[in-house]
Amino acid sequence: MKFRKQLTLLLTMTGLGLLSHGTAFAETRTELWTKESHDYGAKLPYLRYEAEEGVGSDAVLKHSTTYDETEMEASNQSYVQLTKEDSSLRFTLKKAANAMTLRFTMPENASGELEISVERNGELLGKKTLELDNSSAWQYVKENDVFDEKIAGSHSRFRFDERHFLLENDNKELMELEEGDVLTIRRTDKKADELGIDFIELEEAPEAKGAPSNSISITDAPYSAVPNDGQDDSKAFLDALKDADKENKTLYIPVGTFDFDRKLVISATDMRITGAGIWHTQLHFTSEEQAGGGIEFLDSSSNVEMDNLYMDSELKSRFHQEANYKGIAGVLGENSKLHDLWLEHFECGIWVGDYVEADKMKYTKNLTVSNSRIRNNFADGVNFAQGTKNSKVQNSNIRGNGDDGLATFASKAIVKIKEKVNGVERVRYIHTKSKPAENNAFLNNTVELTWRAAGIALHGGANHCIEGNLVKDITSGSGLRVSTVFPGYNFDDNQNISIKRNLLIQTGTDNDFYGNALASIHFEKLYGEMKKIQVTDNRLINSPHGKYSANFYIPEEGTTEITLRNNEVKNIDLEPMLAEEEKNFVPLSEEEKLAEEQKKEEELKKAEEQKKAAEQQAKHEGEQSGHDGALNIELHDQEEIPVTANFKLYWFSGETEENGRTVRYWVKKLEGIHLDESMEYSLEDGTKVFNFTPDDIPEYIPISGTAFEEDYYYEGEDWIRWESPEGVQYVKIRYWSPKEA
The missing domain is CATH 2.160.20.10 (Single-stranded right-handed beta-helix, Pectin lyase-like)
Structure with a gap:
């Protein structure tokens, strides 16, 4: 079995003191990002029209920043759902074009049909029929592995795909579109499957x-x-x-x-x-x-x-x-x-x-x-x-x-x-x-919408340069990554790696498929040290998980080997723009809202039933789970749990048989602990220590009025990352079980 070592320590420096709160100064988010990204990224001949810029009919604007939602794989974390036959999305052209790229999403193994029509001054210029399927898409990621079919604990990804084509009508005649023409994408199939449009790109294809x-x-x-x-x-x-x-x-x-x-x-x-x-x-x-x-x-x-x-x-x-x-x-x-x-x-x-x-x-x-x-x-x-x-x-x-x-x-x-x-x-x-x-x-590249790992990565080597790039919408990894996580030369011979004058928009993740949050710029070392790396004059906009993160301690100002200088952080409130965009789309009916709510309730109920079953199984296995010859694995970091471990500190998460041996999976109860500033703690060598029971739902134990040694058995302790009002801290959780009366 292959297991990837979990990040032993994740440090995310939010740089809260450097956040600047701007106001909306553009009509749409696309116009905003166009202004912000001037002089960054690739200069290519197409013009993008985000779906949320269009006008919908029987169409729903979908937006979410929640991990694992389909919207997170979309540009700007938004797309437009064409809900049924005759749902449509309309754009007015800003520039002449005769070729189109369409980015879309559908459920796995689904298919659909669109009609693309063009009007000029109210008269039909032509129509094109487009058959869609997603046979090249949909994968499932679980930690270090990617699967073709969904398995337990995996995350759906690659949910968007693209088609590109010359804008020929159904008679194979090329349509030359002009500024001011109206292009409409209309759904023509009668299927119940979701069909979502992320954006289109239009350009003039040369002869x-x-x-x-x-x-x-x-x-x-x-x-x-x-x-x-x-x-x-x-x-x-x-x-x-x-x-x-x-x-x-x-x-x-x-x-x-x-x-x-x-x-x-x-x-x-x-x-x-x-x-x-x-x-x-x-x-x-x-x-x-x-x-x-x-x-x-x-x-x-x-x-x-x-x-x-x-x-x-x-x-x-x-x-x-x-x-x-x-x-x-x-x-x-x-x-x-x-x-x-x-x-x-x-x-x-x-x-x-x-x-x-x-x-x-x-x-x-x-x-x-x-x-x-x-x-x-x-x-x-x-x-x-x-x-x-x-x-x-x-x-x-x-x-x-x-x-x-x-x-x-x-x-x-x-x-x-x-x-x-x-x-x-x-x-x-x-x-x-x-x-x-x-x-x-x-x-000067544009790197966007990567659905696994980083936008741009340096895995060792010497004297590389990353400059002038636009990195955008990387929500399953960091925007920029510097690592020594693979055996090799790493940075042993490096004299000067330069990462400068790049723009990162909406990059970073709260789960790298191992449960780790990664900031927009991430450093990770395993097989070697970081050496002579300059990270300067970069701009980071709307980085939800901070500016820098690492699996080792690195201060805001950098180290002797990692220079962090003049990297600007900017946070822009997009809610007013979203509110304006939503006005162009028909809202869900009351019946549709009710159906969505019922679906969510059913999913929550099912998840609760699965959790209870796992808890009952964990109780059945008891504290001796590690002593019956089974291999015990911590589910998220994929490391073996020694038989001497206290299994009261874990939730049971299922088992399999491999080569004649039982393999059991466990999740640390740390994941059920949520700290807040009202909780009492002790200080030990400058480290905050909070006390909890190792129950199925761990309960906080206040220090005041508690006689720990007299009334409780000590069960163990572990570290947890806490995003406190004072900033990100690493604190200790100490577990105690009450002695029976």
Whole structure:
């Protein structure tokens, strides 16, 4: 069994004295964030229209900042629910457009249908029918694992997905929209499933690019790939690539969708692979199998340019985090450029690194990823790993990914290799011993709506730079993360890591899937120390869980190794804007309100019944639960509880059988304790000590009038984090059971 060590100490410095309370100075939240984010993030050609900016008919504006609610995965934690057939959402265009991206949510395994219509001066310009399903979405996170199906204790995530398309009417004629046109999204299916709209993005897609001079097209003879025919084009692509590489020509993929039923493992040197544009050329990988698709560059590749393509896949699973199905992976040698790409629905968008024995290791240097859209993948957006150096991601949108949006990773990887020896398949493990990642940079990107882990993360390495980025709506992790939680080089050779002039809006979480609250900027160490890290001149807006957090003590002003300087915190009251937005939506009827209330009451009743059953089971197991050969695990930190522990201090939370042994799960009763300033405490070496009984619902014991040694048995003690009126404190809880009369 694998267990992740829980954060041993979480320090969140709210910086309350630095909070400035602004007033609403814009008509909508979108306008507010546009003004605040000027000069931060990527500059890309689309204009976003948040659903709450629209006008609804039989539509409901949903907003919540409660952990695990669907709204928390939405931009601004708000979306609009189209409640039934003919529910609609209407926008007035602020800019000309002919292409659209739609972000939406539906329950798992649901489908729906929308009609998109455009009016100009009251007259219909055209309509487009859009079929929706969420077959690429929905995952379930439990601590360090991600599952395809919901299991006990898991959290639903990846509940939003996207579709993008040219605004062609049902006759396949392109509609050229103008400022002032009215675009309406109307629900046309009769299903009862929820269908929610988060936002749309509209832009003017450029015309398709023709074949460059001195190029080979995969549709040329003898390759003869045929677009949009649903047939495998792998051989045509690989044969054309081989000839283009040999003849020093560009490989061109023209307009249309080209299908591939396998991973394209390629070698390319001093060449360009290009398409007709992200709106016109699609590379679609049809396999759902592990390692079934994507492009992997062999370590003989170098000086590659790849651009103007859209890539996606039919991957539906992370395969217990071993999918090995990246959009682009492998080694790109020196001076390669990936730009104007759109990658989604892979395990990771781009993962750079070689995974072979140390003496065979090759490295990527001076790679640039730019002007790209890397979205809705199961894990990282972009990860520079295995000694990648002098490489950067710039001016790109990284959205809706299921692990760090952008990361550089100085690991010492251990790799499982499957091979056949004399016809017999065997598995062996190698230690790659790659060099550390160095001098990598993430510059002027927009990283948003990551549904697991951080917006941007540095997992070791040296001399990296994170600057000018907009990180927004990261509610299951921190906005920026610096860590040594993986074995590797960590920051041993670092001379200067610079994290400066970034804007973080609505980042941080009250539960990192281990029960820990993380602030907008989080530091975590396990395998090594933090060294020479500069965090300066960043702006943090509406950070609900504070500015900095760490699993070790770090003062507000930083340490000798971590510089924290001039990081501005701003808190803006959004309630007036929300109130104005709600005026554009029809409220729930009394019957709908009653149905929602009844549903919540039923859920609460069910939860209470489950709790009582668990308590009865815990009583049945008694204090000897640890002595019957079972393995006892604390549910949240996944650490083994010794048999000598006092199980009165835990709630029983169920059991399983694994390899013939009973595994029992327990939750600390600390989680049922809530402190307030009226409670009495004692001071021991400057630490506050509060007293409680270890009952199923722990009861506070006042100091006044209590003879602890005479009337109570001492049961044990533990630490708890308390957000007191004086600030965040770590205090001690001491448990006592009354002696029988």
